[in-house]
Amino acid sequence: xxxxxxxxxQAHPSKTNTLVLGIICILILILTMQIWLLTAALNTxxxxxxxxxxxxxxxxxxxxxxxxALLRYLPDPMRKATKKPPLPPRI
Amino acid sequence: xNLPPRSPADVDFPIDRVEAEHVxxxxxxxxxxxxxxxxxxxxxxxxxxxxxxPPFRVEGEVFVCKTGDVxxxxxxxxxxxxxxxxxxxxxxxxxxxxxxEQKCTHLSCAVYYQPDSDKIECPCHHGYFDARSGEVLxxxxxxxLPRLEVVIxxxxxxxSEARGETLS
Numbered sequence: 191x192x193x194x195x196x197x198x199x200q201a202h203p204s205k206t207n208t209l210v211l212g213i214i215c216i217l218i219l220i221l222t223m224q225i226w227l228l229t230a231a232l233n234t235x236x237x238x239x240x241x242x243x244x245x246x247x248x249x250x251x252x253x254x255x256x257x258x259a260l261l262r263y264l265p266d267p268m269r270k271a272t273k274k275p276p277l278p279p280r281i
Numbered sequence: 282x283n284l285p286p287r288s289p290a291d292v293d294f295p296i297d298r299v300e301a302e303h304v305x306x307x308x309x310x311x312x313x314x315x316x317x318x319x320x321x322x323x324x325x326x327x328x329x330x331x332x333x334x335p336p337f338r339v340e341g342e343v344f345v346c347k348t349g350d351v352x353x354x355x356x357x358x359x360x361x362x363x364x365x366x367x368x369x370x371x372x373x374x375x376x377x378x379x380x381x382e383q384k385c386t387h388l389s390c391a392v393y394y395q396p397d398s399d400k401i402e403c404p405c406h407h408g409y410f411d412a413r414s415g416e417v418l419x420x421x422x423x424x425x426l427p428r429l430e431v432v433i434x435x436x437x438x439x440x441s442e443a444r445g446e447t448l449s
Contacts, residue, residue: 210306217313224320231324235331236386237424243328250324254317261314264307 206265213260220257224250337364342432342439345370345380349436354396358383361440367391368429370438371412374399380429380440381415387422401426 199205231246304312343361351357357370367383371394381401385392390405394412401410408420415426429440 210310214306214310214313217310217317221313221317221320224317224324228320228324228327231327233423235327236336238336240331243324243331247321247324247328250321254314254321257314257317261311264310267305267307 209263209265213264216260217257220253224253227253337366339364339429339440339442342441345438345440347436348433348438351438356394368440369394370431370440371401373412377413378431378433378438379412379415380431381410382427382429385422386417386424386426387420392426 227246227250231243234242339361340363345359346357351370351372353372353376354374355372357372359368359370360366361368368380369383369392371379371381373379374396381392383391385403385405385408387403387406387408390403392401392403392408392410394401399412400418401412401415402408403410403420403422406421408422409418410416410422410426411418415428417423417425428443430443432439432441
């Protein structure tokens with residue numbers, strides 16, 4: 191069996207750590223943009239401007255969907271190393 | 282294999298408190314995504330509510346009071362039929378008239394006119410509006426005060442919808 195994955199993990203032990211932190215940073219960025227969109231849409235709607243609310247909603251929805259798609263790339267939780275069963279004695 | 286004996290407390294509460302309160306980074310990322318969905322729903326709610334329930338518009342011209350009822354530098358509160366929005370009619374020092382919604386655009390506190398400085402003040406967070414245009418001069422209000430057009434007919438003061446503006 192190929193040892194590629196195991197060797198890669200040994201070469202870059204903090205790979206999943208970087209990936210999770212990167213995803214969290216992007217999600218926080220998405221959330222910040224959505225807060226800005228919400229306040230902008232609310233303010234312009236109350237001001238009587240009709241042209242902002244639907245584009246702001248579409249942008250906010252697109253940001254949410256992209257954030258949800260990012261969750262697919264969250265690494266699985268670390269599994270504890272399982273002990274291999276001993277090989278059967280050679281006859 | 283011999284396992285160490287478990288205490289009765291461990292049997293009754295098998296999950297450690299620290300373990301139960303622990304929020305992993307995976308869970309945190311999922312929570313961020315949930316909040317993001319809430320933001321999208323909120324944005325949709327703003328759009329749908331504004332579409333289905335458009336802002337109130339003053340129909341035609343509405344009588345407010347007689348010109349002699351409000352001295353120079355004075356104000357007169359009023360409402361428009363069909364709405365509970367409070368308005369304020371202002372007789373400016375130069376003799377002109379203005380009518381604005383009396384709710385601050387920050388947190389809806391009642392604003393009042395200061396004849397000395399010719400400004401409208403919100404006492405809650407010290408927001409100031411220009412008494413001529415309703416524009417924000419200072420403080421936290423994000424938008425100008427919604428304005429009504431004032432029409433003088435003889436000694437009667439009437440208000441109508443300002444051109445190109447609706448009331449929130």
